[in-house]
Amino acid sequence: MRDGMWPSLIKKCKEGGADVIETYIFWNGHEPAKGQYYFQGRFDIVKFAKLVAAEGLFLFLRIGPYACAEWNFGGFPVWLRDIPEIEFRTDNEPYKAEMQTFVTKIVNIMKEEKLYSWQGGPIILQQIENEYGNIQSHYGQAGKRYMLWAAEMALALDTGVPWVMCRQTDAPEQILDTCNAFYCDGFKPNSYNKPTIWTEDWDGWYADWGESLPHRPAQDSAFAIARFYQRGGSLQNYYMYFGGTNFERTAGGPRQITSYDYDAPIDEYGILRQPKWGHLKDLHAAIKLCEPALTAVDGSPQYVKLGPNQEAHVYSSGKVHANGSISGNGQICSAFLANIDEHKYVSVWIFGKSYSLPPWSVSILPDCENVAFNTARVGTQTSIFTVESGSPSYSSMPRSLSLIGGPYLSSTWWTSKEPIGKWGQGSFAAQGILEHLNVTKDISDYLSYTTSVNISDEDVAFWNSKGVLPSVTIDQIRDVARVFVNGKLAGSKVGHWVSLSQPVQFVQGPNELTLLSEIVGIQNYGAFLEKDGAGFRGQVKLTGLSNGDIDLTNSLWTYQIGLKGEFSRIYSPENQGYAKWSSMQSDDTQTPFTWFKTIFDAPEGNDPVAIGLGSMGKGQAWVNGHLIGRYWSIVAPESGCPSSCNYAGAYSDSKCRSNCGMATQSWYHIPREWLQASANLLVLFEETGGDPSQISLEVHYTKTICSKISETYYPPLSSWSRAANGRASMNTVAPELQLQCDEGHVISKITFASYGTPSGGCQNFAVGNCHASTTLDLVTEACVGKNKCSISVTNDVFGDPCRKVVKDLAVEAECSPTLASKELRDDM
DSSP: OOGGGHHHHHHHHHHTTOSEEEEEOOHHHHOSBTTBOOOOGGGOHHHHHHHHHHTTOEEEEEEESOOOTTBGGGGOOGGGGGSTTOOTTSSOHHHHHHHHHHHHHHHHHHHHTTOBGGGTSSEEEEEESSSGGGTGGGGHHHHHHHHHHHHHHHHHTOOSSOEEEETOTTOOTTSEEEEEESOOTTOOOSSTTSOOEEEEEESSOOOBTTSOEEOOOHHHHHHHHHHHHHTTOOEEEEETSBOOBOOTTOBOBTTBOSBOOTTOSBOTTSOBOTTHHHHHHHHHHHHHHTHHHHHHOSSOOEEEEEETTEEEEEEESSOOOTTSOOTTSOOOEEEEEEEOOSSOOEEEEETTEEEEEOSSEEEEETTSSSOOEETTOOOSOEEEOOGGGSOOSSTTSOOSOEEESOSOSOSOOEEEEOOSSOOSTTOEEEESOOOHHHHHTTSOSEEEEEEEEEEOHHHHHHHHHHTOOOEEEEEEEEEEEEEEETTEEEEEEEEEEEEEEEEOOOOSEEEEEEEEEEOSSOBOSSSOGGGTOOEEEEEEEEESOTTOOEEOTTSEEEEEESOHHHHTTTTSGGGGGGSOOEEOOTTOOOOSSEEEEEEEOOOSSSSOEEEEOTTSOEEEEEETTEEEEEEEOOBOOSSSOOSSOOOOSOOOTTSSEEOTTSBSOOEEEEOGGGOOSSOEEEEEEESSOOOGGGOEEEEEEOOEEEEEEETTSOOOGGGEEEOTTSOEEEOOOOOEEEEEOOTTEEEEEEEEEEEESOBSOTTOOBOOSSBOTTHHHHHHHHHTTOSEEEEEOSHHHHOOSSTTSOOEEEEEEEEEEHHHHHHHHHHO
């Protein structure tokens, strides 16, 4: 994320119920060159910690320093792999020395800035290593020794707060072992002296180029969290609560997309994803009502079997008789009732009452009597995202954005050609095929290998007589390889260590063969990362010649790191004179390896900005000199996306997907702080050919909001209170329908409102046989012109349009920026 977004995001986390913010430390961001440290801009961890503290929140600092995180090289700096005899994450002295130096550096900064809790700062937890237990066995006894060394090294830093190792079942006694998973309710730490901590609650999943987009239903996330606390959990952290964007070339590999939206409660642009954010906010409010009871139990809660797949856990200050009412006995008591059946509603009997439990759900009773919240019953609003940018078409997983803006970014474009192969600066010749990262040190995605191939008259005659072409073959390539002959693209291959066989057309005499290797993020997960590498492996050959194959592997190759335009920084406003730009005409045929630029004005207002690059192929994009990331309009498979998604049942990242048959990512975040009001410079490097005239610039905000609440729904959580002794109690009030637009927006229009028996869902509501005719007027009066409103769902407000029938209130509204809404209101 950009540091300008931090205050708003931290505030939204707190509003959603968070007590602690968890963040990684990215080694490659803070030490880009050995011994040269960087803690500015979005890597200003001290500023971030102080902003967290200013909101009254705690901080969980995951130093690692290995992060994984779908981040380039898992957070390792690339220079680390060049240290002689180094092996990462094992009992290796060169690695341990560098790791200890960096971890010590971070801890000393935190101490100097007085950021640990005992110094009055926000840091209450910190992490050493990260999911090492997943790969420890690959290293044998050296792995065990390394893990123990890492623990001892961390403890010796004397930070005064606990250290965590996630997914480390053999963590030593002084280190907290924790859980990372979709579900952690069955997790138990390796000692009774340790709290049960869920370091990563995967509320979504990441996406790779060429894949559909994963989603996790809000009801299932809430179920997993409620079960965790029901069964004795102490701390649960969302991974991710805000996903964000991997700007520049920080997205990991292989082939992870620039967006790290992660289906998180706060989306990539900083906008609340509803109903997920609101549903989880209500969940945490209900759990916090139970805190006095949860902390009153020294050992395990009282367990009550309620059916074959139903159970209760009761937390109380004294023994509770589950078969009788506890009303009036003065005890602090809270209960969680779970139905883990995936298909059936079940009625259970406890505390002298019957409770109906939906499938795959937990009901929370802060007073062991009244239900404050059920994980499967969503009472918060839904916010709708227009379908053209790849949102799911079914209402169980809507996105919370709307795209509003002009049709196209610009009608005036300039182009500049990128030379193929050798262009000058930094080129060199060497025998044989060199490993990609050893050459580039990851200062660029691109590395070209150029050699000369002499073709005889006999070869040309042979191909003509047979009607065939020779081929360039490479045993293995990753992530993208392109083959050029005499400056023209012959073909490409995409994959992870896959073979390439590309027919080529040579001319008689000398020919220039250029192989371009492209990485799309360095491997970020697994054992032996320092050995993974990139580029080409095995033999490079020419096949189909008159006298047999030619092995080019050990030929003399000329190497060129990166692009000429990249190293001339022609994407920067001050460097426009370093390239020869030509005006692009409407009938120009766009060829591969072309730079494009245009000038554009920023959209008015403060809403987040995105650029639609779906008309382009593959490349990188810069705005005012800032690299917003890689783009790639590679399309996901047609199959694998259900028309609807049932929240019930164990979740996996393949379960609820959208965007099949569409580009994995078409929209790219441009932070507002990178923009000026006018004369913004957009520069694209396009590898395959695209149409920049079709690029659009949009602002994102919640356009349509809607909700449907029954008169039998629970009272709002604000109606609950706690007595001085901690006992929770509920004031009996009517349920409320609540609507809220984004910050800076107001409800400008009510497009549907019915109290009675409305049918359908968001964007598909219809009036039923029972309908209170005054509903639209009453809701309009209560909501239009306001950022948020709440309406009691009761006959006292709307009258009773049909007696002895359970009634619902359904409302759909439109949000608009404040100024536009004011003008609309004045016209009414």
